[in-house]
Amino acid sequence: MEFIHSDLFTYVLIPLFIFFARIIDVSLGTLRIIFVTKGMSRIAPLIGFFEVLIWLLAISRIMQNLENWVCYVAYAAGFASGNLIGMLLEEKLAIGHEMIRVITRKDATTLINVLRETGHGVTWNSAQGVDGEVAVLYIIARRSMIEDVLSLINKHNPRALYTVEAIKYVNKEIFHRSEEARHHRWISNRGKKMGKYPVIESPQSQQ
Structure with a gap:
């Protein structure tokens, strides 16, 4: 009992618990939102359950130590760190697909052939831009392969305009x-x- 009332427990261990609990629950919250936006509605509620459970454990410690200012700092620091770690996890997981839209005035034949030869599906059509005829390319790719596609675009059509758009749902799997x-x-x-x-x-x- 003496250890529970010691300064080590009050000003070090409890704040550390709050800090890491906040990192975990905020990271889970970030992933939950991403799963919802990607249409993965089955796993999102499960993540939400653990997210709220861990948050309750953290906030209960705050309420039990209202006079401990270190807990407030740990709570805020854990929230900030959790956002950063959640974004890093999301980038590493690279869940889902994205669509790359390319608009180029340069002949896109080489780029289209290279993309198809490397296994990326390409749909394209001619369009009219401000300065004349342009080619518009549409590529749907896994997020883990977006950088590869962009590197090919920059290599073969470096002056092309392109956008990368998130896709919530794809009715047919696209496989490299x-x-x-x-x-x-x-x-x-x-x-x-x-x-x-x-x-x-x-x-x-x-x-």
Whole structure:
């Protein structure tokens, strides 16, 4: 009991608990919002449950130590750190797809061919810009591959205008060639277990 009332417990351990609890619950909150915006509504409530539970543990310690100013600092610092860590986690996870819209006056044939050769689907059409005819390209890619696509655009059409737009839902999975073999193996194994789907061979195995 003496340890609970000691300065070490009051001014160090309790603030540390609040600090790390806030980091966890704010990080979870950031991920929950991202999952909701990406249409992943099944996992969001589960994350929300643990988010609020951890927040209640942190705020209860604040209410029990209203005269301890260190707890307030730990609470605010944990909130700020949690936002940063949540954003870093989201960038690492790179969940979902994004659409890249490219507008270029330069002939886009080379860029289109390079994108398709590297496994990225491209849809394009001609349009009329302020200074004449332009080509408009649409590429839907996994977020983890956006940097690769942008590097190809900057390499082959460095003066092109492009935007990257978030996509909430894609009704058909878009797979890069490097992922096709893994995807086909997953479908094949799933079909064997459920006994409902035929075995699908990967394109490489069919060649």
